[in-house]
Amino acid sequence: MLEADFKYIIDTFFALFAMVLIIFMVPGFAMLEAGLVRTKNVTSVLTINIMIYAVASMAFLLLGYALAFGSWENDSMSKWAAFLFQMAFVGKTINIMSGGVSERVRIIPLAMFAVVMGGVIYPLVVNISWGADMLAGTFLDIDMYDLAGSTVIHSTGGWALLAAIMIIGSRKGRYQNGKIRVIPASNIPLVVLGAFLLWIGWFGFNGGSVGSISSVENADAVAKTIMNTNTAGLAGAIIAGFIMYARYKLFDITMILNGALGGLVAITAGPDLYDMHTPILIGAIGGALVVFAVPLFDKLKLDDPVGALSVHLVNGIWGTLAVGIFVDSVSFMAQLKGIVVVALFTFTSSFIVLFIINKISNFRAEDDAQVEGMDVNECGVEAYPEFKRAI
Numbered sequence: 426m427l428e429a430d431f432k433y434i435i436d437t438f439f440a441l442f443a444m445v446l447i448i449f450m451v452p453g454f455a456m457l458e459a460g461l462v463r464t465k466n467v468t469s470v471l472t473i474n475i476m477i478y479a480v481a482s483m484a485f486l487l488l489g490y491a492l493a494f495g496s497w498e499n500d501s502m503s504k505w506a507a508f509l510f511q512m513a514f515v516g517k518t519i520n521i522m523s524g525g526v527s528e529r530v531r532i533i534p535l536a537m538f539a540v541v542m543g544g545v546i547y548p549l550v551v552n553i554s555w556g557a558d559m560l561a562g563t564f565l566d567i568d569m570y571d572l573a574g575s576t577v578i579h580s581t582g583g584w585a586l587l588a589a590i591m592i593i594g595s596r597k598g599r600y601q602n603g604k605i606r607v608i609p610a611s612n613i614p615l616v617v618l619g620a621f622l623l624w625i626g627w628f629g630f631n632g633g634s635v636g637s638i639s640s641v642e643n644a645d646a647v648a649k650t651i652m653n654t655n656t657a658g659l660a661g662a663i664i665a666g667f668i669m670y671a672r673y674k675l676f677d678i679t680m681i682l683n684g685a686l687g688g689l690v691a692i693t694a695g696p697d698l699y700d701m702h703t704p705i706l707i708g709a710i711g712g713a714l715v716v717f718a719v720p721l722f723d724k725l726k727l728d729d730p731v732g733a734l735s736v737h738l739v740n741g742i743w744g745t746l747a748v749g750i751f752v753d754s755v756s757f758m759a760q761l762k763g764i765v766v767v768a769l770f771t772f773t774s775s776f777i778v779l780f781i782i783n784k785i786s787n788f789r790a791e792d793d794a795q796v797e798g799m800d801v802n803e804c805g806v807e808a809y810p811e812f813k814r815a816i
Contacts, residue, residue, distance in 0.1 A: 431639070432501075432637075432639035432640070433501065433502060433503075435638060435639040436501055436502040436636075436637045436638065436639050437502040437503040437506045439502075439633070439637070439638040439639070439647075440502055440503075440506040440507060440509070440510040440633060441506050441509065441510075442629070442633075443510060443513075443629035443630075443632060443633025443634075444506070444509045444510045444512075444513045444629065444633070445629065446625065446626050446628055446629025446630070446632075446633070447510075447513035447514065447517075447626050447629045447630050447633065448513055448626075449622050449625055449626040449629075450517060450520075450622065450623050450626035450627075450630070451474060451475075451478050451516065451520075452619070452622055453619050453620070453621075453622030453623035453625075453626055454474055454517075454520040454523075454524065454619065454623065455470070455471050455474035455475070455619065456615045456616070456618045456619030456622060457524070457615070457616055457619025457620055457622075457623065457682075457731065458470045458474065458523070458524045458527055458619070458730075458731055459471055459612065459615050459619070459808070460610055460611065460612040460613060460614070460615030460616035460617075460618075460619060461524075461527075461610045461611075461616055461679065461730055461731045462527050462528050462610075462611060462730055462731075463528065463608065463611050463798070464611045464612075464808060464809045464812050465797070465798025465799070465800055465801070465807070466527065466528045466798055466799045466800060467611070467612075467800065467808035467809065468799075468800040468804045468806050468807060468808045469527075469532065469798075469799035469800050469803045469804055470523075470524075470527055470799075471808070472532060472803070472804055473523050473530070473532055473535060474520065474523065476532065476535075476536050476539070477516045477519045477520055477523055477535075477536075477539050478516045480536050480539040480540055480543065481515045481516045481518075481519055481539045481540075481542060481543030482512050482515060482516060482543065483543075484515075484539070484540045484541075484542075484543035484544035485511075485512050485515045485543045485544065485547075485548065486508075486512065487544070488544040488545070488548070489515065489543055489544045489545070489547065489548035490508055490511060490512070490548070492544075492545065492548040492549065492552060493511070493547075493548035493549075493551035493552050493555075493556040493557070494511075494551070494552075494556045494557055495552075495556065495557035496557075501636075501637065510633060511551075513629075514574065514578055514630075515543050515547060516539075516543070517578055517579075517582065518542060518547050518578055518581050518582035518585065519535075519538070519539050519542050519543070519582065519585070520582070521579065521582025521583060521585075521586055521733050521737045522538075522542075522582050522585045522586040522589055522733070523535060524730070524731040524733045525586040525589070525590060525729040525730070525731060525733035525734060526586070526589050526590060526593055526788070527730045527731065528596050528730055528795065528799065529593065529594075529595075529596045529597070529789050529790050529795050529799075530589075530593060530788055530789065530790070530799075531786070531787065531788060531789070531790050531803060532803050532804075533786055534782050534783065534785070534786045534787065534788045535788065537782050537785075537786070538589075538775075538778060538779060538782055541778050542585065542775075546581075546585070546771065546774050546775060546778070547581060549770070549774075550577055550581050550767055550770065550771060551577060553565075553566075553567060553766070553767075554567065554569060554571060554576075554577050554763065554767070555571075555577065565766055567759070567762055567763040567766050567767075568756070568759045568762075568763070569745065569759055569760050569762070569763025569764070570694065570695060570698075570748050570752075570755045570759075570760065571693075571694045571695075571745055571748075571763065572631065572634050572635075572650075572693065572694060572695055572696065572697055572698075573630055573631045573633075573634035573693045573694070573696070574630075574634075574693055574694075575690060575691065575693040575694035575740070575741045575742075575744035575745045576694065576741050576742070576744075576745045576763060576764055576767050577767070578693075578741075579690045579693065579737040579738070579740065579741035579744075580737065580738055580741030580742055580745070580764065580767060580768065580771075581741075581767060581771045582733070582737055582738075583733065583734055583737040583738025583739075583741055584738065584767075584768055584771040584772040584775060585771060585772075585775040585779075586729070586733055586734060586737075586738070587727070587734065587738065587772060588772055588775040588776035588779055589775070589779055589788070590727050590728065590729065590734075591727075591776070592776070592779050592780060592783055592788065593783075593788045593789045594728070594789060595726060595727075595728030596608070596728055596730070596795060597792045597795045597796065599728045600726050600728070605723050605724075608730070610679055613678060613679070616678070616679055616682060617678065617682065620682040620683075620685065620686060623686060623689075624655075624658055624685065624686075624689065627654055627658070627689050627693075628651045628654060628655070630654075630693070631650050631651065631654045631692070631693055631696050632647045632650050632651040632654070634650075635647045635650055635697055646697050649696075649697065649701075650696045650697045651696075652701065653692060653696040653697075653699050653701065653703075653704040654689060654692055654693070654696045654704075656692075656701070656704040656705055656708060657688040657689060657691060657692035657696070657704040657705075657707055657708030657711065658685045658686075658688045658689045658692075658708060659685070659688070659708065660688050660704065660705045660706075660707075660708030660709040660711075660712065661684040661685045661686070661687050661688020661689065661691070661708040661709065661711045661712030661715070662681050662682070662684050662685035662688070662712065663684075663709070663712070664684060664708075664709040664710075664712040664713050664716075665680050665681050665683065665684020665685070665687070665712040665713070665715060665716050666680075666681045666684070668712075668713060668716045669681070669716065679732075680715070680716060680719070683715050683719075683732045683735065683736050684711075684712030684713075684715050684716065685712070686715075686736045687708075687711040687712050687714060687715035687735065687736045687739075687740045688707070688708030688709070688711040688712050688740075689708075689711075690711065690736055690737055690740035690741055690744055691707050691708060691710065691711030691714075691740040691743050691744035691747060692704050692707055692708060692711075692744060693741075693744055694744040694745045694747065694748045694760075695744075695747070695748035695751075695752060695755070698748065698751075698752045698755070699751060699752070703751050707743075707744065707747050707751070710743065710747075711740045711743060711744065714735070714739050714740055714743055715732065715735045715736055715739070715740070718734070718735035718739045719732050719735045722734050722735060742764055745760050745763065745764050746760055746761065746764070748760055749761070790802065790803075
């Protein structure tokens with residue numbers, strides 16, 4: 426067998442394996458969100474997660490991939506494997522958004538937005554960052570280093586979520602008489618399961634983004650990338666737990682897990698570039714940012730049941746800037762410019778599309794439907810029919 430053929434086969438297998446790990450994040454998001462919402466909304470959340478994967482992936486297959494990369498051709502691996510790896514990323518941007526508008530969002534308008542996000546908005550962000558680069562040579566051309574998408578995926582989903590919350594508003598009864606009503610998670614074991622499925626999926630998310638494992642150098646790069654990814658998650662969980670105990674003398678498992686996810690988002694931009702110790706700092710800052718951002722967004726009355734703005738938007742920004750801070754060969758200003766360009770495009774386009782869809786079919790469920798639960802009104806199947814519904 427020729428060496429070139431061997432490398433082609435190995436890298437094709439590597440892309441497919443990484444793709445499978447990333448797809449594990451679909452049930453990861455589903456379980457995390459199902460555990461964090463009230464029992465009367467669990468089936469709706471699960472349905473939305475499945476529909477997002479199906480609808481967004483189909484839109485990317487039919488339109489988005491070619492828009493992002495300009496061509497299906499690939500010399501280093503099977504073009505089908507290259508597509509599947511990229512397709513695995515698409516739904517994550519909308520998963521970030523769907524979790525943040527849980528318990529009051531209707532399925533059909535969200536599916537309509539998933540088509541536009543998967544087919545147009547996200548592919549255009551990929552085009553100007555990882556892909557065909559239609560802005561090359563223009564003032565808006567960005568030279569941002571973002572290996573696996575702290576900005577391209579996580580902040581993109583975060584900006585879309587911010588636009589959605591501004592249009593849809595908060596859950597009924599979340600903010601009353603100037604006070605924040607605490608709505609506890611319904612199933613902590615599901616939250617833990619979901620968070621760890623996401624954590625495992627991140628190894629394919631970041632490791633697979635190295636692009637090749639068929640040489641000694643690339644194999645080392647993949648291994649270091651996965652190690653640094655895990656380290657940042659560990660640091661995020663530890664610092665979030667310490668801060669919560671220092672403030673409240675309690676260990677909040679939901680905040681510890683979101684701290685870990687914050688660290689994982691933060692490291693995603695450059696895990697292949699750092700030494701083995703820098704991810705500890707980046708992940709720790711990411712975990713701390715989550716702890717302080719969650720109450721800040723509540724003070725701003727931006728109702729986010731799963732903390733997606735704090736985990737994905739805030740740490741997507743931090744992680745991208747961190748590359749410019751800790752890596753000498755990467756320009757901080759280039760990182761900042763990339764963040765700003767993606768933010769302006771994603772937030773503006775998402776707000777316009779969401780606004781138009783909302784005029785056609787209301788995103789927000791009626792108050793009575795929210796009280797009864799989205800399971801009954803949107804799906805007709807209750808996840809826990811023997812439980813008394815809580816308002």
